Amino acid sequence: MANVLVVAEHVDGVLRKVTRSAITFAREAAALTGGNVEVLLLGSDVDNIAEELSTSGVSRVLYANDPAYAHYLAENYAPAIAAAAEEIDAAIVCSPSSTTGKDMLPRVAAKLEAGMVSDAISVENDDGLKFRRPLWAGNVITTVEVVTPVKVVSVRTTDFEASESTSDAAPVEAFDPGTGAADGVEFVSFDQVKSERPELTDAEVVVAGGRGLGSGDNFEMIMKLADSLKGAVGATRAAVDSGYAPNDWQIGQTGKVVAPQLYFAIAISGAIQHLAGMKGSKNIVAINKDPEAPIFQVSDYGLVADAFEVVPELTEKLQKVLD
Amino acid sequence: MKILATVKRVTDPDMKIKIKPDETGVVTEGVEYKMNSFDEYGVEEAISIKEEHGGEVVVVSIGPAASTKELRTAMAMGADRAILVETDQDLDSDAVARVLTEVVGREEPDVIVMGKQSVDSDRNQAAQLLASYLGWPQATFAFNVDISDGWATVGREVDGGTSTKRIELPGIITADLRLNEPRYASLPGIMKAKRKPLDTLTPDELGVDIAPRVNVLKFEAPEEREAGEILEDVDELVDRLQNEANVI
Ligand SMILES: Cc1cc2nc3c(=O)[nH]c(=O)nc-3n(C[C@H](O)[C@H](O)[C@H](O)COP(=O)(O)OP(=O)(O)OC[C@H]3O[C@@H](n4cnc5c(N)ncnc54)[C@H](O)[C@@H]3O)c2cc1C
Ligand SMILES: Nc1ncnc2c1ncn2[C@@H]1O[C@H](COP(=O)(O)O)[C@@H](O)[C@H]1O
Numbered sequence: 209m210a211n212v213l214v215v216a217e218h219v220d221g222v223l224r225k226v227t228r229s230a231i232t233f234a235r236e237a238a239a240l241t242g243g244n245v246e247v248l249l250l251g252s253d254v255d256n257i258a259e260e261l262s263t264s265g266v267s268r269v270l271y272a273n274d275p276a277y278a279h280y281l282a283e284n285y286a287p288a289i290a291a292a293a294e295e296i297d298a299a300i301v302c303s304p305s306s307t308t309g310k311d312m313l314p315r316v317a318a319k320l321e322a323g324m325v326s327d328a329i330s331v332e333n334d335d336g337l338k339f340r341r342p343l344w345a346g347n348v349i350t351t352v353e354v355v356t357p358v359k360v361v362s363v364r365t366t367d368f369e370a371s372e373s374t375s376d377a378a379p380v381e382a383f384d385p386g387t388g389a390a391d392g393v394e395f396v397s398f399d400q401v402k403s404e405r406p407e408l409t410d411a412e413v414v415v416a417g418g419r420g421l422g423s424g425d426n427f428e429m430i431m432k433l434a435d436s437l438k439g440a441v442g443a444t445r446a447a448v449d450s451g452y453a454p455n456d457w458q459i460g461q462t463g464k465v466v467a468p469q470l471y472f473a474i475a476i477s478g479a480i481q482h483l484a485g486m487k488g489s490k491n492i493v494a495i496n497k498d499p500e501a502p503i504f505q506v507s508d509y510g511l512v513a514d515a516f517e518v519v520p521e522l523t524e525k526l527q528k529v530l531d
Numbered sequence: 532m533k534i535l536a537t538v539k540r541v542t543d544p545d546m547k548i549k550i551k552p553d554e555t556g557v558v559t560e561g562v563e564y565k566m567n568s569f570d571e572y573g574v575e576e577a578i579s580i581k582e583e584h585g586g587e588v589v590v591v592s593i594g595p596a597a598s599t600k601e602l603r604t605a606m607a608m609g610a611d612r613a614i615l616v617e618t619d620q621d622l623d624s625d626a627v628a629r630v631l632t633e634v635v636g637r638e639e640p641d642v643i644v645m646g647k648q649s650v651d652s653d654r655n656q657a658a659q660l661l662a663s664y665l666g667w668p669q670a671t672f673a674f675n676v677d678i679s680d681g682w683a684t685v686g687r688e689v690d691g692g693t694s695t696k697r698i699e700l701p702g703i704i705t706a707d708l709r710l711n712e713p714r715y716a717s718l719p720g721i722m723k724a725k726r727k728p729l730d731t732l733t734p735d736e737l738g739v740d741i742a743p744r745v746n747v748l749k750f751e752a753p754e755e756r757e758a759g760e761i762l763e764d765v766d767e768l769v770d771r772l773q774n775e776a777n778v779i
Contacts, residue, residue: 314624314660318663324744325745326654342753353748355744392702399692400692409690413778461653470778490776504761508776510760510762511768530779
């Protein structure tokens with residue numbers, strides 16, 4: 209029993225890139241346990257994604273096409289994942305620490321009588337498997353061990369590179385979990401925020417705005433800057449709470465975690481709970497009119513300035529350089 | 532309708548957390564505690580469900596004797612009674628869920644409202660584990676809850692947008708940030724809370740083994756980022772991004 213099972217995540221018929229980061233975690237873990245990495249794909253019309261997964265660096269792709277999996281429901285997914293884990297004798301079951309992963313993995317852990325690690329940022333073998341994970345809004349990193357034979361792990365995908373495509377294709381096999389659809393639960397709708405911009409968690413550039421922008425309309429200039437760099441747009445909780453930005457943009461301890469090449473923090477004070485979601489970024493630029501703002505303690509480049517003056521100027525000048 | 536809400540006593544999120552020199556935990560001296568932020572939303576939701584549908588709100592905490600303070604706060608907000616499962620041990624979410632499974636067996640609530648995550652241990656597991664142990668449906672990350680005809684219709688905050696799910700009761704809901712505005716405890720509320728019933732149990736009395744499945748071996752501070760430079764103007768920023776950071 210040494211195999212590692214990764215649960216793939218997809219939206220609108222497209223594999224989410226975070227799955228590839230979870231595969232990288234799984235490969236690191238499997239190298240320590242001496243097992244294979246197998247991926248489970250649940251959906252109703254997922255043949256194309258299965259194909260794509262076969263060259264993602266795994267040993268086998270198991271997939272189940274079933275109306276019960278047409279829409280994600282933890283109650284239907286968790287038993288199927290547990291069945292697959294038993295089928296392949298998995299020592300570790302993992303998926304991205306997305307809202308889906310967070311929602312379903314504890315149910316999988318309960319079914320497998322497994323301990324669960326949330327938001328793993330590393331795995332190593334030091335007299336047994338050890339995982340590291342952040343907590344207390346990233347103020348503390350703990351090293352933990354899971355005492356149960358099976359271990360369930362949600363992976364903080366910003367800490368693992370996306371697995372590269374391989375030229376050899378792994379076998380793709382249909383899998384029937386035999387667990388069906390649960391009673392007492394109904395999927396009603398998924399209202400996707402349609403956007404031309406890259407996903408926050410995948411973007412190379414993230415431009416985030418804070419409460420200092422003062423209104424939703426003023427987020428326009430954040431979007432313009434993001435668009436000129438083909439980046440994603442983010443926000444603080446305070447900006448979301450004030451209704452300036454949609455919830456899906458929130459970055460931080462209780463929102464999304466991002467680690468792009470370039471992060472702009474504009475009119476953001478730099479509260480610890482916000483830093484928890486972005487301090488792994490490669491380069492951080494802070495624009496704040498208060499020279500004492502804590503965000504300057506973590507930024508590589510700071511401008512003490514009024515965002516309303518410098519952001520449009522910056523967008524224009526970057527555009528010139530890019531053209 | 533009987534509504535159960537969970538309340539965890541956590542370190543005040545506004546306080547700076549320090550790690551003990553021997554790396555076995557965090558410094559607790561001089562630290563202030565309060566109700567987990569997400570549980571405030573959960574308690575508020577439980578009370579508003581009661582206001583709409585009638586019934587009773589029972590709040591439960593697992594933790595040290597001092598957690599009575601957070602339970603009294605919940606009762607001052609409007610919960611009717613409280614249960615403390617007293618232990619000085621740090622529990623993992625699985626032990627929390629196993630203790631709660633027993634409490635639920637005794638109380639038989641129609642709906643349970645919990646926080647989506649503890650803001651100290653940042654795990655986001657207890658509610659989903661509990662739902663699985665009970666064989667109940669779950670609706671996590673709720674921003675909107677509507678209960679009628681024995682079902683809850685729940686708007687959920689998910690990656691990429693929002694989603695709506697219906698669960699048949701009994702079921703479990705976890706609170707996200709935009710679910711509601713937790714009310715403040717009024718002075719009469721605080722006075723009344725002092726006389727509301729608070730039962731104390733132990734994990735032993737419930738017959739639950741609270742040995743963790745996940746052991747914490749070491750606590751460390753994260754790597755600090757070094758503060759960079761304050762630049763003159765936009766031109767310098769563009770230049771640095773282009774020629775130093777090489778990201779443009
Ligand atoms: C349990 C808990 C969880 C939380 N989770 C999160 C989370 O996930 N994500 C998150 O972001 N927060 C989170 N928070 C909230 C966090 O503590 C802060 O309140 C929040 O991050 C502050 O957002 P802000 O920087 O936009 O606003 P503020 O702190 O109000 O800062 C606004 C900044 O804008 C600057 N400013 C104003 N006008 C201008 C201008 N014209 N030009 C330039 N600068 C200007 C000001 O100098 C100030 O620094 C959480 C809090 C708690 C208690
Ligand atoms: N010790 C506890 N006592 C009461 N409720 C708890 C406890 N631990 C966790 N919970 C509840 O479970 C939710 C999720 O916790 P966690 O899995 O630790 O992130 C919290 O928001 C609480 O509502």
